Amino acid sequence: MDRYNAELERLQEQVGRKHKLTAMLRSLKAQQQELAEEEKRLKSLRIKEQGDVDRLEQGSLAAFFYTVIGRKDEQLDKEREEAYAAAVKHDTVVSQLNAVNRDIYWYEEELKYLQDCEKQYKRVLAQKAELLKIKDPEQAAVIGELEQRLSYLKIQHREINEAISAGQAALNRLESIEKKLDKAEGWGTFDLIGGGFFSGMVKHSYLDDAQEQIEELQVLLSRFRTELADITIDRDIQIQVDGFLRFADYFFDGIFADWAVQNQINNSQKQVAGVKSQVEHVLAKLQGMKSALERELISIRQKLNEVIVKG
Known part of the structure; x- marks a missing residue:
């Protein structure tokens, strides 16, 4: 009987782990989609803000205008701050998305080894139930x-x-x-x-x-x-x-x-x-x-x- 108990406890832990992994993967994939969309948006913003800096530094028409009115340095500082902010926000989302992707990979790998745990649990439970019915059906339940x-x-x-x-x-x-x-x-x-x-x-x-x-x-x-x-x-x-x-x-x-x-x-x-x-x-x-x-x-x-x- 102890052998059945130990096996059932091990298998029930696997079943519980499988359910948890399934729930976590569902949550992670929702995060993955949301973060992927955010990464795309922030990447575009980063490119745009850096482009604004580059145009001012390279002498565009906007740079000439701000030079004429004496505000080029002020505007360049502002554009650099906005470019830096966009870069930091984009880097943060990329880091977060990478972490989510890693978790998804490892959880899916672990889940592969738990596919049959529910069937195994039911099989061992049925074997134990048959043995208990012979001894004492009421106590067994x-x-x-x-x-x-x-x-x-x-x-x-x-x-x-x-x-x-x-x-x-x-x-x-x-x-x-x-x-x-x-x-x-x-x-x-x-x-x-x-x-x-x-x-x-x-x-x-x-x-x-x-x-x-x-x-x-x-x-x-x-x-x-x-x-x-x-x-x-x-x-x-x-x-x-x-x-x-x-x-x-x-x-x-x-x-x-x-x-x-x-x-x-x-x-x-x-x-x-x-x-x-x-x-x-x-x-x-x-x-x-x-x-x-x-x-x-x-x-x-x-x-x-x-x-x-x-x-």
Whole structure:
């Protein structure tokens, strides 16, 4: 009997994994389509903005016009800022799309090895049922139901732990970005009251660090969203999670033209704090679900032990 139990537990884990992979792939392919469209749009924008810079630098009619009115340098700075913003946003989406494509590849490869797990599970379950019917049909039914519920809860518990791990990774990155922006704000304030070249240089160093981490954060937020694909959560939380996919785009919108301006740093801090609050909210919900699962696991194990002892 122990041999059947071990085999059934192994196969039920495979069935659970197959269902989760299917749900995650469904989510990833939706992200892939959305990101591919966004990448195409941002690539066109990047080419256009760089073209504007090139025309001014190479002496086009527009360059002549701005030279005549004495605003060529000002306009060139503006065009360079817009080109840089477009490039950063495009690079971020490309990085995110590459990560999604990698995940799709590996999950599809893993899924190939799980195609027959449901058939195998049913076959072994039928063999065990036949054996139990011979010994004690009534007890067999009770034990079978409890064992199935126990295996299901174990799978759910592992999936919630994986989602919590993904969410915590995103939260850690958000906290790191928050610290960088806080330091940039502090040095920016010092810069405003006459800190000079050094304070401005330090401020921009922290802003550059925050910008680099935003790209990593976007991948982590997308992965968190994917891990939640097979977990039933409230509709309001699902709406928050769906919004994670476009965080970097919103974050970078309009930020470069006034990046050095203190007010823009404050706005960025608010954006990061808002997403951090959303991630914490989802994590709190997951922790509550995990605690409820653990209580039920203890209860099912106790019931199973009682049935076995009495039998």
